[in-house]
Structures are given as C-alpha cells and as structure tokens.
Amino acid sequence: MQNIKNIVAVASGKGGVGKSTTTVNLALAMAAEGYKVGVLDADIYGPSMGTMLGVPADTRPEPVGEQAMKPVIAHGLEVMSIAFLIDDSQPMVWRGPMASGALQQLLTQTQWSDLDYLFVDMPPGTGDIQLTLSQKVPVSGAVIVTTPQDIALLDARKGIEMFRKVDIEVLGIIENMSMHICSNCGHTEAIFGQGGGEELSQSYAAPLLAQLPLKLSIREAVDAGKPTLIADAEGAEALIYRDTARKVVSALAQQHSGSEIPNISISQD
Template structure:
C-alpha cells in the first residue's frame, strides 16, 4: 500500500455521465505514457470495469496468505473490483457503512505492489462513501467528469465542493459527451448543451483537462472490453485522454510531497 505514489479519484456528481469510461481510459493513458498504474473499481453499486476491461466472467483474484488479494491484470493495468468477488449478476445492496468497509478492504487488502498511480473509479454522487474514501485514502487529486448538461453541471459543482471540503485538490474537469458528430453527414450537435464544462472549470479556477465527444466508437470499444486508448490509440479521442493524463501527471508532480509516497491511515468503520 505504501508503494503507491499518487491516488487519483475519478468522480462525478451525477450517474451515467461516463465516469467509468473516463477512469479506465485515463488509467490506460497514464500506462501508455510509461507509468505503473492500478485501477480500483470503487463503484461498488454498479461495478462496470470488469466488462470495460474485457475480463472473462468467472475470473477471480488469486489469494495470498489467505488475507490478501492479487490484482487482476488487464491491458497492463493492475485492477481490483467488487465484480471479481461478487459475480456479474449479483445486485450490490449495501448499507453505507458496509459499502465503506468493503471499499477500504479492497484498497488495503489488495497487493498493489509499486504503482505510480492508483486510479479510483468512485461511486457516483457526493455522499458519505465518497467523502470517507476521499478522506481516508489520501487521495492526491480528483478528476471530475461531467456532461455539459445543466443538471450534471450542478452535481459536478457539488463534487468539487465536496473534495474542497476535505482538502483534495481538483486536478481538473473532463467534459464528456460534449458534442455528437453524425457519422453519416458530419453534422455536429450539442445534445447535452455546449461549453458547460468550460464554464464550471472557469468558475472554480480549475483546468478543463479534455472534452470528449459522444461517439459511437467510444461506446462500442468500451463495451467490447478494449477501451479507446488501446483499441484506437491514434484516434483523436485517445489523444484527448493522453493529453488529460499528461496534465494530471504535471499537476501531481507540482503538488507532490518531497518523499512522494502516500500512505493510507488505518480506519475502522462501525456498523451502527
């Protein structure tokens, strides 16, 4: 655990805005840039990284000394997800403290080894679980994913406020599904509104790291278990993820403490 240099939370206020798609592509982009990267699917209510990473049904993490889990390797990433432990069709019905406990266990009992970055795909929203995780996991910085839609932007603002409250720096905003380009005629349509991510970034004085289009290819590649950065590394979309990864590296390097190593404090979550 103490061999993880930077923990990066990828969060969204609103569900369904493409947080998991962004998290996996950012992790792969950091990897493509030469880093050792882990990906923790902390979206325990609807873990989707297993499908996005193309991990076969029935894959289980190996155990070590009956206490630790070895991460599952996918596309060069070290990954862990509740989906590896619970099975695809099991609905995740957790009470808050149980969910928090399960997450902490996944963090602490996975033998991540030496990592430059551990990317955490956070559960959507700004509730207790998100707050606990950001506070207890010594998150080095957070990336907020939003669509340009007003309701998503409102929730993105709540996300930024939440991280600020617990002193987690905002590394930047990624605007997803910003524009749809018709594959037949090339017509551009701002289905969820225009420039919303940029406005929020400006309001809070944070960087707009990337603006991704609503693209059939992104959805198809992710559904097929080969996210855009590995499926189409030369595409403009992959270039956007790589540029965002570079900006994240820069921001973290500028903010890194002298020894560079983050540690998780011990926490206990009671069930009352």
C-alpha cells in the same frame, strides 16, 4: 497502499456522464506514457471496470496468505473491483456502512505492486464511499467528469465542493459528450448544450483538461472490453486522452513542487 506514488479519484456528481469510461481510458493513456498504473473500482453497487477491460466474468483475484489478494491484470493495468468477488447477477443490497466496509477491504487487502498512479473510479454522489476514501486513503487529487448539461453541472459543483471540504485538490475538469459527431456524415451538434465545462472551470479556477465528443465508437469500445486506447490507439479520441493524462501528471507535479522556494542571496561582509 504504501507502494503507490499518486492516487487520483475520478468522480462526478451524477451517474451517466461517462465517468468510468473516462477513468479506464485515462488509466490506459497513462500506461501508454510509460507509467505503471492501477485502477480501483470503488463503485460497490454498480462495478463496471471488469466488463470495460474485458475481464472474464468468472475471474477471481489470486489469494495471498489468508486475507490478502493480488489485483487482476488487464491490458497491462492492475485492477481490483468488487465484481471479481461476487457473481455477475448478484446485487449488492447493502446499507451505506456495509458498502464502506467492502471498500475498506478492497483498499487494505489488495497487494498492489509499485505503482506510479492508481485511478479510483468513484460512484456517483457525495456519500459514504466518498467519505471513506477521503478518510482512509491519501488521495493526491481528483478529476471531475461532467457533461455540458445544466443538471450535470449542478451535481458536478457538489462534487467539487465535497472534495474541497475534505482538503483534496481538484486537478481539473473533463467535459464528456461535449459534441455529438454523426458516424455517417461527420456533422457535429452540441445536443447537451455548450460552454458548461468552461463555465465550471472558471467558477472554481480548475483547469478544463479535455472536451470529449459523444461518439459511438467510444461506447462500443468499452462494451467490447477494449477501450478506445486499445481499440484505436492512434485515433483522435485516444490522443485527447493521452494529452489529458499528461495534464494530470503536470498538475500533480506542480502540486508536489508547490512548497515555497527559499531565496538565497550572496553578499560580501
């Protein structure tokens, strides 16, 4: 993975908060900004990147030599997922070490090109996969995805604490499903509560990167294999994702320039 400049983990403490949808749209938003981008689906038990990017079910990576493989190209992104190596209906009935081993193979045997950003779609929780990634890969930073719901925030806190324990900086928090927008009348309602993302941001001094609505079109777009950045590139949600991508770039730039600047003084002796 020496060809990759920045590796960004997109994580959540629990499932069902829209983490994979956020990952794929952030990656496409970053590509729309002119960067070369890849996505690694690290969810060994429930891979979804292939479906979300419209990759046909029978797609297999192109082999390189005896042990390496090229990532699949979808909507201009380089993508790798365990879903490309197994049948769609095959469950991964594996213990933790086996799943970790599979992730290590995806990490070490994929021949990425020169990427500016690689987004890693993490599985829910704080277990083997998360530890494997933090130990084997130089992760530049992490983005935490949550909803305003109290139970989601509780698990998101655990995700933040996990990254702190392994010395990975949290670049910011994305609050998904912050407001439901009725597709008929446009009425908005905070069905999962309000202020959760802001509270989490203040508690951990991590910026709130975005608040995205619970909207039918976002779900329909990823189910159809054409995420929001492809289906409605100039829509309101696409613009939020692009603004979020710019904030991630800025956060990483500040991190890289965080070394102490020398103080130069001129005097006449």
